[in-house]
Amino acid sequence: GQSLEQPSEVTAVEGAIVQINCTYQTSGFYGLSWYQQHDGGAPTFLSYNALDGLEETGRFSSFLSRSDSYGYLLLQELQMKDSASYFCAVPDNYGQNFVFGPGTRLSVLP
Amino acid sequence: EAGVAQSPRYKIIEKRQSVAFWCNPISGHATLYWYQQILGQGPKLLIQFQNNGVVDDSQLPKDRFSAERLKGVDSTLKIQPAKLEDSAVYLCASSFRRNTEAFFGQGTRLTVV
Numbered sequence: 626g627q628s629l630e631q632p633s634e635v636t637a638v639e640g641a642i643v644q645i646n647c648t649y650q651t652s653g654f655y656g657l658s659w660y661q662q663h664d665g666g667a668p669t670f671l672s673y674n675a676l677d678g679l680e681e682t683g684r685f686s687s688f689l690s691r692s693d694s695y696g697y698l699l700l701q702e703l704q705m706k707d708s709a710s711y712f713c714a715v716p717d718n719y720g721q722n723f724v725f726g727p728g729t730r731l732s733v734l735p
Numbered sequence: 736e737a738g739v740a741q742s743p744r745y746k747i748i749e750k751r752q753s754v755a756f757w758c759n760p761i762s763g764h765a766t767l768y769w770y771q772q773i774l775g776q777g778p779k780l781l782i783q784f785q786n787n788g789v790v791d792d793s794q795l796p797k798d799r800f801s802a803e804r805l806k807g808v809d810s811t812l813k814i815q816p817a818k819l820e821d822s823a824v825y826l827c828a829s830s831f832r833r834n835t836e837a838f839f840g841q842g843t844r845l846t847v848v
Contacts, residue, residue: 658836667739667826667839668778712777722768722791723837725777 627651627715629726636732637703645698645729647713655716657689657696658723663709671698671711700731708733737761739840741827747846753815756843760808760829766790767804768837769812770826778826784810817847 629649637643647657656675660668674680674689674696686699700707710730714723740759748754760767765786770778781800782792787807795802799818804810814821824844828837 667841668828668837669839670836673836714777717780717791722780722783723778725770725779728775728777 627717627724629713629715629724631711631713631726631729633727634730634732636734638734639703639705641703642699642701643703643731645700645711645731647696647698647726649694649696649713649715649726651694651715654691657687658714659685659687659698660712660714660725661709662712662728666709668712703733705733705735707731739827739829739838741825741840741843743843744841745844745846747848748817750819750847751816753813754817754845755811755813756825756827756845758810758812758827758840760810760827761838764829764831764838765807766830766832767810768828768830769802769810770828770839772824772826772842774823781812781825814845817845819847821845822847 631647658673659671661671662668672687674687677689677691679688684701689696710728712728713726717724742757767784769781771781772778781795782802783790784804787804802812824842826839826842828839830837
């Protein structure tokens with residue numbers, strides 16, 4: 626089956642840069658996704674990496690290294706509104722369903 | 736474009752009672768997912784539909800949970816009878832194709848007392 630590991634909590638200050646890591650173990654690999662979820666809200670899609678390297682979308686970037694079974698989400702110019710939980714997710718063994726990591730709770734301090 | 740609609744937003748029931756949740760996915764999305772999210776954890780897939788057919792229900796506790804997708808659009812998830820450990824947020828999501836970006840609804844927060 627699939628398993629993912631993420632740090633449980635990360636704290637940073639406004640304007641800083643923070644990196645949230647994700648390591649995974651999968652039987653097959655179909656890509657790594659990232660979702661953001663504010664307290665009481667719905668998970669929202671942030672990014673998807675199928676190939677090695679860095680994908681940039683505004684203040685958020687996502688990196689993947691398939692050889693290391695590792696990826697990270699990079700958040701730059703942190704804002705208070707970035708305080709949320711961040712989940713990495715991979716498709717299951719059949720490339721059909723998303724298996725979510727345990728989540729990293731990011732707290733942005735003033 | 737309208738998002739994924741779910742109702743109710745909150746539900747409190749006693750153990751052994753029944754409860755049903757409703758989901759209307761984004762128009763044109765063939766794939767529909769139901770996830771269970773326990774506080775402090777990531778969402779866990781319960782069942783996936785492709786149009787009105789079940790693709791994966793391997794993690795659905797079938798002795799108490801059931802789900803259907805009427806005419807490949809709306810879906811309902813039912814729990815009968817509920818247990819205390821079913822207390823969670825039940826999230827519905829849809830995507831245009833399998834394994835593409837999933838759009839989530841606001842979820843139903845279920846409390847079983």
